[in-house]
Amino acid sequence: MELYKQINKAGYEQVVFYRDSDSGLKAIISVHSTVLGPALGGARMWAYDSEEDAIEDVLRLSKGMTYKAAVAGLNLGGGKAVIIGDSKKDKNEKLLRAFGKFVDSLQGRYITAEDVGTCQEDMNIISQETKYVTGIAPERGGSGDPSPFTALGVYQGIKAAVEKVYGTTDLKGKVVAVQGVGNVGYYLCQYLASEGARLIVSDINTGALERAQEKFEVEVVSPQEIFGVDCDIFAPCALGAVVNDATLPEFKCKIIAGGANNVLAEPRHGDLLHKSGILYMPDYVINAGGLINVAQQLYGYDQEIVRNKVLKIYDNCVNVLKLAEKENIATYLAADRVAEQRLAAAKTEVSKVG
Ligand code: NAD
Numbered sequence: 001m002e003l004y005k006q007i008n009k010a011g012y013e014q015v016v017f018y019r020d021s022d023s024g025l026k027a028i029i030s031v032h033s034t035v036l037g038p039a040l041g042g043a044r045m046w047a048y049d050s051e052e053d054a055i056e057d058v059l060r061l062s063k064g065m066t067y068k069a070a071v072a073g074l075n076l077g078g079g080k081a082v083i084i085g086d087s088k089k090d091k092n093e094k095l096l097r098a099f100g101k102f103v104d105s106l107q108g109r110y111i112t113a114e115d116v117g118t119c120q121e122d123m124n125i126i127s128q129e130t131k132y133v134t135g136i137a138p139e140r141g142g143s144g145d146p147s148p149f150t151a152l153g154v155y156q157g158i159k160a161a162v163e164k165v166y167g168t169t170d171l172k173g174k175v176v177a178v179q180g181v182g183n184v185g186y187y188l189c190q191y192l193a194s195e196g197a198r199l200i201v202s203d204i205n206t207g208a209l210e211r212a213q214e215k216f217e218v219e220v221v222s223p224q225e226i227f228g229v230d231c232d233i234f235a236p237c238a239l240g241a242v243v244n245d246a247t248l249p250e251f252k253c254k255i256i257a258g259g260a261n262n263v264l265a266e267p268r269h270g271d272l273l274h275k276s277g278i279l280y281m282p283d284y285v286i287n288a289g290g291l292i293n294v295a296q297q298l299y300g301y302d303q304e305i306v307r308n309k310v311l312k313i314y315d316n317c318v319n320v321l322k323l324a325e326k327e328n329i330a331t332y333l334a335a336d337r338v339a340e341q342r343l344a345a346a347k348t349e350v351s352k353v354g
Helices: 002-009 051-072 093-105 120-126 147-166 183-194 206-215 267-276 289-299 303-311 313-327 331-353
Strands: 014-020 025-033 043-046 077-084 175-179 198-202 218-220 233-236
Touching (some): 002 051, 014 093, 025 051, 025 093, 051 077, 051 289, 051 313, 077 093, 147 183, 147 233, 147 289, 147 303, 147 313, 175 183, 183 206, 206 218, 289 303, 303 313, 313 331
Parallel strands (some): 175 198, 175 233, 198 218
Antiparallel strands (some): 025 077
16 A cells, blocks of 8 residues: 555556566556656666665656656656566576566556666567667667767756856866766767867766777776866766765865766755756756657667757756746756756646646
């Protein structure tokens, strides 16, 4: 009963549990909202410590997708799936096909995509059981690797932040500390370097660091040092919760804007950034390029269309910053308001039509 209360209070439309004894699949799909369109969100495969943890994760993540799609201007709702299990040991074709059948049973209310523990090849398998799947291989008409577009959006968001703080979008000579030069971080460095920004990077993977060093002029610092380096912009592109009680006193930057999800350890850290005068570009606004990319597969994939939509992340970021200034609120709250306003307007339209 507690679960029903929680779902009801937070306005979730539907949460579905699925068990397939043949394949061993245990999965949950949460459809937070279909107000703006079908609920799109990745399928995360993770060896959760408990079923409660899996439920909490799928609820939190699906709500996040509603907000991300709303601010990105997509006609999509928010959903997410979790598959309970270890992706390295438990994932196989049978299980993925069973998951595909589960997705199909919702008849398009939920559309799946890759996430932690699932990959493009998995989406190809799932697509044999359902058409409600994105992120399949480009040679099959799919959207492929989202990272270059996520990085393009982050680059646009950084420009919007730089304009607000320095009065120009020019990044020449700006110092950017990039935490994590994996997929998104690497492509982001490419954009920043092409404009003459100075790069300071860190990563725990020496291969990733070497790849960045070979291609760009970068100063490498340790994963501990990256938070406190003298820079204009700190761009988190590795983990979540990097703005926390321990790192806050270290930051010397004027802007925090990067590709990572869940950058704030807790909402109050967003308020503390606001008070300290560091401009934080909310994660789900600035990193929506990957979602825009996979979503395009639903309408016929076209890279040029995706590129133009991703460039609009600049405007989305400007709108959030304007609202934050007008209301004198933290930027993460302003982003939530922008999303909620769009959802409320769409609900009003629906009730008028109804
Ligand atoms: P990735 O795994 O390719 O890259 C992450 C990099 O961070 C890796 O090289 C890893 O070694 C490094 N790293 C891990 N811990 C670190 C630490 N403590 N210090 C420094 N570096 C560390 O992942 P990605 O696809 O580039 O995604 C990066 C972030 O962006 C993630 O938070 C992801 O959720 C988010 N994101 C990615 C996309 C996308 O399109 N790939 C879209 C939206 C959000």
